[in-house]
Amino acid sequence: MISLRRSLLQSKVLITCGLKSSAFWTFNFNKINKTATCIPHMRHVSTTRHISNKDEKFDPAKWLLLLIPVTAFGLGTWQVRRRSWKRKLISDLKARTSAEPRDLPENLEELSELEYCPVRVRGEFDHSREMYMGPRTLLVDGEAVSQGTSFSHKSQIGYMVITPFKLVNRDLTILINRGWVPAKNTDPETRKSGQIEGEVDMIGVVRLDEKRAPFMPKNKKNAWFYRDLPKMAEVAGTDPIFLEAIADYTVSGGPIGGQTRIALRDEHLTYFLTWFGLSAVTGFMWYRVFVLRKPLL
Numbered sequence: 001m002i003s004l005r006r007s008l009l010q011s012k013v014l015i016t017c018g019l020k021s022s023a024f025w026t027f028n029f030n031k032i033n034k035t036a037t038c039i040p041h042m043r044h045v046s047t048t049r050h051i052s053n054k055d056e057k058f059d060p061a062k063w064l065l066l067l068i069p070v071t072a073f074g075l076g077t078w079q080v081r082r083r084s085w086k087r088k089l090i091s092d093l094k095a096r097t098s099a100e101p102r103d104l105p106e107n108l109e110e111l112s113e114l115e116y117c118p119v120r121v122r123g124e125f126d127h128s129r130e131m132y133m134g135p136r137t138l139l140v141d142g143e144a145v146s147q148g149t150s151f152s153h154k155s156q157i158g159y160m161v162i163t164p165f166k167l168v169n170r171d172l173t174i175l176i177n178r179g180w181v182p183a184k185n186t187d188p189e190t191r192k193s194g195q196i197e198g199e200v201d202m203i204g205v206v207r208l209d210e211k212r213a214p215f216m217p218k219n220k221k222n223a224w225f226y227r228d229l230p231k232m233a234e235v236a237g238t239d240p241i242f243l244e245a246i247a248d249y250t251v252s253g254g255p256i257g258g259q260t261r262i263a264l265r266d267e268h269l270t271y272f273l274t275w276f277g278l279s280a281v282t283g284f285m286w287y288r289v290f291v292l293r294k295p296l297l
Helices: 002-017 060-097 108-113 188-194 229-236 268-290
Strands: 025-030 035-040 118-125 131-137 157-167 173-182 199-207 242-245
Touching (some): 060 268
Antiparallel strands (some): 118 157, 118 199, 131 157, 199 242
16 A cells, blocks of 8 residues: 555656656655655756757869869969069060170071070171061061151051071071061062161071961962971071171161060959959859858849
């Protein structure tokens, strides 16, 4: 009878206190006042919910989009290096073209290391084998111009006059780019005063063979679009040596010298600012969307 009463009382306490999955409970029954109290066990397990990062699903789009700012930053860094390289190249070219003229080396193989260096020669032009390379834009101080010159013309499109030059002190005939003439003056009869006769001293910068640019027409016997020294020398019957006359050797009524382009385009500052700006903007957008979980707008 007593056992039955204790069982009923224990069931009533269980209903009152309740059972929770996160705790263990013990029951002390007071025999005197026949009541029960619920005392939490010391090993109570916390019911706080922990969210694991492992539950977050892998989002390939998130990491693919991160490639945009990362790649833009890499391209910006590359343009910084390209700008340093280009500025050094321009500086070297100006130093070479402004150096003191030297004699044509005895060992002609040394010319491969002397491009843009000024060289002194003495000889005589053979105007009967004149060639023309172009069309070309007139250059002044190494840069294209759009204003009028000593020739009366509206367009600055013309041709380079390439003339064989027989050296007096060596058994060599070289090619000299005497300079630029407008298209209407390619015929020597229109510029007779500029056709120098007899022995003359010339200073020209060494130029090497030139590769054909993409989409540029191929050279023909009477139409030269780029410097193909072996072929030009073969057609003109000269040695494959090419000089470009400096501006000081411009002849009144003749070709305008100084047609060596040394002012290379340097737009890398614009390029790397563009890439770094793109990297910053897209990087911020990625951080806002995927880290802060906020909309773009």
